[in-house]
Amino acid sequence: MNVRVRFAPSPTGALHIGGVRTALYNYLYAKKNKGKFLLRIEDTDQNRWVQGAEEYIIESLRWCGIEPEEGLGYGGNYGPYRQSERKALYYKYAHHLVQSGKAYYAFDTEEELEVMRSRLSDAGVAAPKYDASVRMEMKNSLSQDADYTASWINSGQGYVIRLKVDSGNTISYVDLVREEVKFASEELDDKVLIKADGMPTYHMANVIDDHLMEITHVIRGEEWLSSTAHHLLLYQAFEWQPPLFVHLPLILKPDGKGKLSKRDGAKFGFPVFPLAWAGQTEEDSFTGFREYGLEPEALINFLAFLGWNPGTEQEIFTLDQLVIAFDFDKVHKGGARFDIDKALWFNQQYIKQIPGDQIAQRLKPIIESNGWDYNPESCLAIIQLYLERVHKINEIPVQAYYLFTELSTYDQEAFKKHWKPELKVKFETLLADISSISSFDAQELESVLKEHLKVIGLKPGDVFPIFRLALSGSLHGPTIFQMLNILGKKGLERLHAQLKIMLDGL
């Protein structure tokens, strides 16, 4: 089989991380089977269309390295790939369904629908819906005669086209993840196929496009599982061979209470979008994983494991390795919670493999925008020192800022705790002794410094924490010899100046 899969998002805003994972699984499956992965834009809801969303989707997939090779922005022989541009097509097919008795026109107003629902619900019907049991009591081309229907349509009053769902059938299919799934047709409503504005609903457009674009596997989120019955009915009505369906487990909030949503980023303190999104309002604007500092390879690796695993103990996978290892029989059925700690761990694994000069190139603009001097050599040295201490590259200039520029603050509490006033004179001797040092090789520095300590009668435990605070402001970080190695003479000067400041602050 010539595998063709599609990622079909709606341009209603930023592309959610769950969407990225769906795109990823589509991509992996396509590549694994030497098939095609295409992008289709489902913009059938004109009210929810958002400027810039299409571009955002394309850029996101590109950043993640899972680019489609066909579809909107990529060309292909099955276009157009934007559903709004296929409007006439859907209507033609819907009309055909009406003619063959598989669908019908419906004229009910919103109020009339509401009346029907509340009447049914008052009568104790658990799930009031427009279906075979109420169809003939409603205003449609089945309950009314041909003249009425013709004149209504000619009058230009709005109408929709609904699928005629017969009761008494069982619709079943074999999901590649969930195995056999069954639905009773009584549970299904007469879904609207064409809306009053002439646009198709998702269900209609989806089925027609998947058929016309020769999609072999529909790989989508679990939120679509319930409507698959309707889609199957549509394939039946058209007498088309349906594609295979694969419903992916949802990505849940960290607390497991529902699927991860837009606002959860702010709530839980990490992004839920690949790239930053500037909406109309501040509330609708979000940061992305790119800006947060995750490497796309790490994000993809992490995302791949949210709902799938290779069955081995290997965790670090390149995209190509994922392509080889991926399969639906290893995809889980239950939803997976988003765990930012694990994502950061993946990122740490990845950044440790990036060559230092590449990281330096990325740090350069940040350093310069901070107004610091960019020195390739010391930058490289700083990277070497800090790469294993951070989870994200953008943490380096934050944590190691004191190696790029002047010290701005220090931990006063720590100083008070470690400073022994009775050692003041010895400290002064030490500082005077080392001010003539001219070699800043870390190892040499260490032996020289320790030698001085011994002569003066100071213990490393009394001196090093103080030096560390004077040099970096905090008790954490690389060895003071490494710091001095990078800072050079300036480090010695800082030692003097900062110690004075700290003593004055007592």
Add this chain to the structure above:
RNA sequence: GGCCCGUUCGUAUAGAGGCCUAGGACGCCUCCCUUUCACGGAGGAAACACGGGUUCGAAUCCCGUACGGGCUACCA
């Protein structure tokens, strides 16, 4: 509420009837390395939702219950 789907350590998961005293990973804790932090190394706490079956034997199969999630629009 109805329908559908699901449920192994805190998290993501391994597990396809005996290999399970349930494995590894992230996180957490202890120790080692070390002037500190991190890295690395060694250990530790930590799970089969519950109840019935089936079977010589069940985390694995079946049925119920509980809990969680999805859907229930002229949204996708």
